[in-house]
Amino acid sequence: MQISFFIAQRYLKKQGKTTLIYRLSKLSCYSMGLGTAILIVVLATMNGMEKLLATLFYTYMPTLKIESKIGKTFIADKQLKEKIIDLAGVTAIVEVLEVTALIQLQHQQALVTIKGVSPNFIASDFYKNCTRMDGVNFLAEGQPQAIAGIGLSQFLQWSTAKKTSKNKVAVFYPKAGFYHLHNPYKRLTLELGGFFSIAKKIDSRYMIMPIHFVEDLTDGLHKRTYWEVVIPNMADLESTQTSIQKLLPNSYKVINREEQNETRRRAIFIERLAVCFIFALVLLLASLHIFFMLCMLILHKQKDIRILIALGATPNQIGRVFFYNGLLVALKGILYGLVIGSTIAFLQQKFGIVTFTMGHTKVSYPIEMHGLDGLYTVIVTVLFSLLATLWPVKRAMQLARKSLGN
Incomplete structure (x- = not known):
């Protein structure tokens, strides 16, 4: 596992001139980061809107x-x-x-x-x-x-x-x-x-x-x-x-x-679920960049696959190389997205940069971060990234077995 992980790290680094594979890996990383940041901000905004609605509609109801x-x-x-x-x-x-x-x-x-x-x-x-x-x-x-x-x-x-x-x-x-x-x-x-x-x-x-x-x-x-x-x-x-x-x-x-407003609570939950589903699809599309990046990487590294097989690497180890490569790109993008999304949410929550008019006064757009939202985002993005690596890894293992047979 250490050899496969080491080789996967080497493939992520820029070597000499900027290659198409390197640019694809960067694009995959940035797209995952952007999708993660968007989902973090959207979930935080939904939390803020729920809190605002509670102050508007629940004030006359007993705790x-x-x-x-x-x-x-x-x-x-x-x-x-x-x-x-x-x-x-x-x-x-x-x-x-x-x-x-x-x-x-x-x-x-x-x-x-x-x-x-x-x-x-x-x-x-x-x-x-x-x-x-x-x-x-x-x-x-x-x-x-x-x-x-x-x-x-x-x-x-x-x-x-x-x-x-x-x-x-x-x-x-x-x-x-x-x-x-x-x-x-x-x-x-x-x-x-x-x-x-x-x-x-x-x-x-x-x-x-x-x-x-x-x-x-x-x-x-x-x-x-x-x-x-x-x-x-x-x-x-x-x-x-x-x-x-x-x-x-x-x-x-x-x-x-909340139980006194069961209908409104159910409506907010359905709306939140729909928003999360839509932006989860955005992350799914972002994960396709990892899929195409790995496909191009396998085509580009066929010579390396034959060399590794000649040195005694197994097809499973070859598959792990590309699996770790895709996972590292995804994790790097997720980390960027969490930092960017949390920073945007924090700045809005602290300083109220974005405002809207309510009556005759300007009110900062409500936003509130929850730890579970970050966990949900990480789970969804990692899951989609793993799904994106399945076919390329399987293809790399087939090429490795073919080279081993020859």
Whole structure:
């Protein structure tokens, strides 16, 4: 093996005048390096885009959410709640009861989603991620208040400038049963206490109210849509989720943000898979340079093959010479590609060289490197390089056996 490797190294070096074989080996090396660098940058860009999408679409979702597997609501269990809060890494549980109701302000109406929250709402991820939150004083002089999304308030032309009856909003919710035909809706009123803004999708159709008000509106005492588990350390997310799931009965489940967005996560995964497949084909085409380089090298070195056979080399050793030659070219190109791709990704991540416009501000193009992406790239490029050497190596061994027979 040492002799075959030594000869393969010698074939890579420039000897005398620049030959076609030397140029082909350089072209093969550079093409593999370029393909590797492109794949590294593309995967890092995909990682950055996933992170950006998470900040855009997941901000209004709790990090961990406990909900019922059966039905939309469940009855709050104080003992279970205390057990979960006692777990290491859990700081609070915010209770939420969400319903869809009709609201009316003066002569304007809208169908909205009402988010009833417990008094410790300020500990929630929703509150922390809001870009605007006028206040969370849900009780003013003993009367419940609502906080409306900024888009919803603009649609209905609400104002909190003056404490007048115009700030009074009527909330209508269907009564349960068939015996309310003449008066099918329950009607409660409360004042608008402020506005919030977190995401356009939520701002245009959500209102936040005290949970006891929503219980009274829906006649759903102690009913909850979900519990939001507040954890300060995201590094312990997986272990905390597992610990909570062990405490929960079979009718409950705890899900993280990615699991709450299963459809979007699957779409991103399919897109990432498609991009990786396309650029893997680019690497496959780049590996063809190694194939043609080895074919030309074998034709050029037929005299050397006969000399090596005469000196006692076996066909397997001859095959290893060209196998190592192709592998060395590929590894050299992969090394160049990893260095170039990682450098480009690092510079973009550190200095934000490439930017795009979001709204009225310029944002650096998101990019984030993962170690597994580099491993995936190396595995794919080495595999394609090995495939590219199979036929040339087999051909070299056939020529060696032919020379041995003669």
